[in-house]
Amino acid sequence: MVSYKRLEQNFQRLAMIGNQEGGGITRLAFSDKDWEAREVIIELMKQAGLTVRVDGFGNLIGRKNGVCPNQPVVMLGSHIDSVPNGGNYDGVVGVLGAIEALQCLEDTKEIHDHPIEVVVFMAEESSRFGVATLGSKAFCGKLSFEKLEQYKDKDGISLSQAIRQRGLVPENINKAQYEDPIKAFLELHIEQGKVLETTRKQIGIVTGIAAPTRLKVIITGQADHSGATPMHMRQDALTAAAEVILQVEQLARSVGHQGVVGTTGVIKADPGAINVIPGRVELGIDIRSISIDSKQWVVSELLAAMDRMKKQRNVGIEIITITDEVPVQLSKEMTVVLQEVCSKLPYQSMLMPSGAGHDAMHLASFAPTGIVFIPCKEGISHNPAEFASIDDVVAGTEILLSAVREIARKEFSWKK
Numbered sequence: 246m247v248s249y250k251r252l253e254q255n256f257q258r259l260a261m262i263g264n265q266e267g268g269g270i271t272r273l274a275f276s277d278k279d280w281e282a283r284e285v286i287i288e289l290m291k292q293a294g295l296t297v298r299v300d301g302f303g304n305l306i307g308r309k310n311g312v313c314p315n316q317p318v319v320m321l322g323s324h325i326d327s328v329p330n331g332g333n334y335d336g337v338v339g340v341l342g343a344i345e346a347l348q349c350l351e352d353t354k355e356i357h358d359h360p361i362e363v364v365v366f367m368a369e370e371s372s373r374f375g376v377a378t379l380g381s382k383a384f385c386g387k388l389s390f391e392k393l394e395q396y397k398d399k400d401g402i403s404l405s406q407a408i409r410q411r412g413l414v415p416e417n418i419n420k421a422q423y424e425d426p427i428k429a430f431l432e433l434h435i436e437q438g439k440v441l442e443t444t445r446k447q448i449g450i451v452t453g454i455a456a457p458t459r460l461k462v463i464i465t466g467q468a469d470h471s472g473a474t475p476m477h478m479r480q481d482a483l484t485a486a487a488e489v490i491l492q493v494e495q496l497a498r499s500v501g502h503q504g505v506v507g508t509t510g511v512i513k514a515d516p517g518a519i520n521v522i523p524g525r526v527e528l529g530i531d532i533r534s535i536s537i538d539s540k541q542w543v544v545s546e547l548l549a550a551m552d553r554m555k556k557q558r559n560v561g562i563e564i565i566t567i568t569d570e571v572p573v574q575l576s577k578e579m580t581v582v583l584q585e586v587c588s589k590l591p592y593q594s595m596l597m598p599s600g601a602g603h604d605a606m607h608l609a610s611f612a613p614t615g616i617v618f619i620p621c622k623e624g625i626s627h628n629p630a631e632f633a634s635i636d637d638v639v640a641g642t643e644i645l646l647s648a649v650r651e652i653a654r655k656e657f658s659w660k661k
Contacts (some may be wrong), residue, residue: 246349247642253635255341258285259325260333269330269629273398274368274379275303275407282325286365289344294351295363301421302383303413305365309347311357311653317428319653320612321346321645322364323604324380328372332631334621338638339433340365346646358655359428366604373398374407381604385611386422393418427612429579429652432605433641434616435633439624440597447640448594449618450583454606455504455598456570457533458544462489462551465561468516468524483514483523485558492550493530496543504598505534505543535572535598573606578659579615586647592640613659617644 262285263270263278272278286305290297295307308318323339343363350357366380374396382388393405393415405415436442441449466480490509497507511529532547534540548564555562580596587594599616608614619637622630651657 246353247345247639247646248348249635249639251348252341252345252638252642255289255345256333256337256635256638259337259341263327265330265629267629270327270333271329271331272325272327273329273373274326274370275373275411279326280411283365286325286340286344289341289348290363293344293348295344295347299413300384300423301413301417301419302380302388303367303408303411304380304384304421307344307347307363309350309361311360313358313655314360316359316655317426317612318360318362319428319649320362320364320430320608321432321649322362322366322430323432323434324366324369326368326370328370328627330629331370331627332625332629334435334631334633335437335626336369336434338435338619338633338641342433342638342642342645345642346649349646355650357650357653359653361649361653368404369604374404377602378604378607379404381607383418383421384423385607386419387607388418388421390416390418423611427608430605430608430612430614431579431645431648432603432614432616433645434603434618435621435626435631436618437601437621437624437626441595441618441620442622442624444595445593446595447592447619447637448587448644449597450580450587450594451575451599451616451618452580452596453535453575453598454573454602454609454616455506455533455535455600456537456540456572456602456606457531458540458569459567460528460530460532460544461565461567462486462528462530463563463565464489464526464528465563466524466558467522469522471520471522474522479522480524480559481522482526482560485554485560485562486512486514486526486528488554488558489528489530489547489551492547493532496546496550497532500539500543504536504600505532505539506600507532507543533600535574537572540572573609575605575609575615576613578661579613581660582648582651583615583617583644586644586651590640590643590647592644615648617641
C-alpha cells in the first residue's frame with residue numbers, strides 16, 4: 246500500500262526548498278526556507294485527511310481522529326529543518342514516512358480506534374541557535390521563555406525574536422507543552438552511521454539514545470618567539486592541547502566496547518602565527534555514550550588528566566561544561582512490537598543503539614517510544630552526499646504503518 250511514486254515525488258518537492266548551487270540543502274529553523282517547506286507539509290497533511298494545528302512554539306501537529314477520539318494518541322514525528330548545506334533525508338524521512346502511512350489509511354478509509362497524530366518538531370538541529378531538539382523540548386515542557394531570550398544565532402537574533410517574526414507569541418511558550426495522554430511515539434530516521442549498511446540489515450530497532458557531555462576547555466600558556474625561546478622554557482598551550490586531544494581518544498577507546506565515543510571537534514589556537522608559540526588554545530570536546538556510568542568515568546578520568554597536565558606543563562586550564570545530558574533507554578515493550586512487525590515483513594532487522602540525539606529522546610519519559618532506522622549511503626549525514634534509497638524509505642514506512650495499525654487498536658496491550 247505504501248506508494249514508491251508518491252514518496253519520491255514528496256522528497257523531490259522538499260529537495261527543491263533550500264537547495265544550494267553546489268548541492269546540499271539549507272533550511273535553518275524559522276528561516277524563510279523552513280517556513281516554505283512547512284507549507285508543503287501542511288498541504289500533504291491535509292491531503293492525508295489530517296486536521297492541522299500549530300502549538301505555541303510552532304510545532305506542526307496533524308491529527309486523524311479514530312473511533313475513540315478521546316483515547317490516548319498514537320504519535321509519529323520528526324523534523325524538516327537542516328544543518329547548513331545538509332541533506333534531504335535527516336528528519337525528512339520521518340515526516341514524509343509518517344504522512345505516507347496516514348495517507349495509506351486515508352486511501353482505504355481504514356478504521357482505527359485511537360487517534361493518530363503526526364508532529365513536525367521545530368528546530369531539531371542546533372545549527373542556528375546552538376541547541377538541538379528545541380521543538381520537542383518545548384513540546385515536553387522543557388523550554389522556558391528565559392531560554393528563548395538567551396539562545397541567539399550568529400546574527401544576534403534571539404530565538405524569541407525568531408518566533409515572534411513568524412507570528413507566534415514567545416511569552417506563550419508554556420502553551421506548547423502537550424497536555425493530552427500519549428499511547429506511543431514512533432520516529433523513523435536514517436541511521437547516520439554505517440552499521441546497517443555494513444551488516445546488510447534494512448531496519449534498525451533502536452534500544453537507547455546516547456547523550457553527550459560537552460566541554461569547552463581553555464588552555465593558557467605564554468605566547469613567545471618561536472626561535473628565541475628554548476624548548477625547556479616554553480609554556481606551549483597547543484602542545485598541552487594535543488595531549489588533551491589524545492587523552493580524549495585514548496579514554497574513549499579504553500571503554501569503547503561500552504559504547505563511549507570521544508571527539509575534539511573544535512581547536513582554536515592564538516595568536517595563530519607560524520613563528521609564535523601558541524599562548525592560548527580553546528578546545529570543544531564531545532563525549533557521549535548510551536551508558537551514563539561509562540560516560541561519567543571517561544569525563545572524570547579526563548578531568549584528572551588535565552589537572553595533572555597543568556602542573557607538568559605549567560599552563561592554566563579552564564573547563565566549562567556546556568551540556569551534560571543523560572542517555573535515554575527506549576521502551577522494551579515498543580522494541581518487542583517492532584521486532585514482531587519486522588518478523589511479519591520481508592525486512593532483515595537488528596537491535597542497535599543510536600549515537601545521535603533525536604526528538605524521540607524527550608518523548609521517552611511520557612510514553613512508550615521507538616525509533617526505526619533505515620540505512621544511509623556510507624553512513625554519511627549532515628552532508629550534500631546524504632542519501633537513502635527509496636526502497637529503504639518504503640521499508641521503514643511500512644514498518645511505521647504496521648506498527649501504528651497494531652498500537653492504535655483498542656484491544657492492543659503491551660508485551661514485556
